[in-house]
Every structure is written in structure tokens, then in C-alpha cells.
Amino acid sequence: MFDKLMAAQQMAEEIKKRLDTVYVHAEVESGAIKVTSTANKTITAIEIDEEFFKQADKEEIExxxxxxxxxxxxQAETVNATEMQAATQDMLGGLGGMFGQ
Known part of the structure; x- marks a missing residue:
């Protein structure tokens, strides 16, 4: 039983590492502002179009x-939740044998 719990914990850590390499992107105003994040919800890049920046006011940019x-x-939350749900189902399937199921 302990081995299966350790395997589940290791799987969760591996998923977290993998989600650090999955990127999601969002943009507003036809690409005037673009933001990139990992599936673990770490913002990795923000791009503001130079022409947009020159003509927009501070409040609009904010x-x-x-x-x-x-x-x-x-988007990152959706990807994260989907991955975690799939992993949880896999783990629970593996743990079912522990309880005679």
C-alpha cells in the first residue's frame, strides 16, 4: 500500500514538472497585448505591440x-485541471487493487 502511495506522489510530481513545459497563450485587441503562461500558472512572457503602446493611454493598457x-x-487552469483529473483517475485505478476492487 505504501508503495502505491509513493508512486502516486511521484506521478503527481512528474505531472507538475511536465506542466511547467506546457505553455498557453492569450491575447487581447487582435494581438496588441499577448501573455504566455505555463500550465502551472506562471506568467513567462508579456508582449505589448509597440504601435499600440504609443497610442494607448495608461488605463487602457492596464x-x-x-x-x-x-x-x-x-486557460492554464483548464489545462492543469484536465491533466490532474486524468492522472487522478489513473492513480485511483491503480489504488483500486489496494482495496480489493
Missing amino acids: ELLLTAINKVLQ
């Missing part, structure tokens, strides 16, 4: 930046 960040974090 508002759109928040929107893009929230979009990319939602």
Missing part, C-alpha cells in the same frame, strides 16, 4: 493587460 492575464491564467 485594463487590457489584466484581461489578457486573466484569460491566460484561466
Whole structure:
């Protein structure tokens, strides 16, 4: 039983490492602001189009930046949850034998 629990913990750590290499992207205003994140919800890049930056005001940039960040974090959450759910089902299937199922 302990071995299966250790294997489950190791699998969870491997998934977390893998999710650090999965990237999601979001953009607003037809690419004026682009944000990249890992599936573990770490923002890795923010790009603001130079022409947009020159003509936009501070409040507009801040508002759109928040929107893009929230979009990319939602996408990261979706990927993360999907991966974790699949892994949990795999782990529970493996743990079922532990309880005679």
C-alpha cells in the first residue's frame, strides 16, 4: 500500500514538472497585448505591440493587460485541471487493487 502511495506522489510530481513545459497563450485587441503562461500558472512572457503602446493611454493598457492575464491564467487552469483529473483517475485505478476492487 505504501508503495502505491509513493508512486502516486511521484506521478503527481512528474505531472507538475511536465506542466511547467506546457505553455498557453492569450491575447487581447487582435494581438496588441499577448501573455504566455505555463500550465502551472506562471506568467513567462508579456508582449505589448509597440504601435499600440504609443497610442494607448495608461488605463487602457492596464485594463487590457489584466484581461489578457486573466484569460491566460484561466486557460492554464483548464489545462492543469484536465491533466490532474486524468492522472487522478489513473492513480485511483491503480489504488483500486489496494482495496480489493
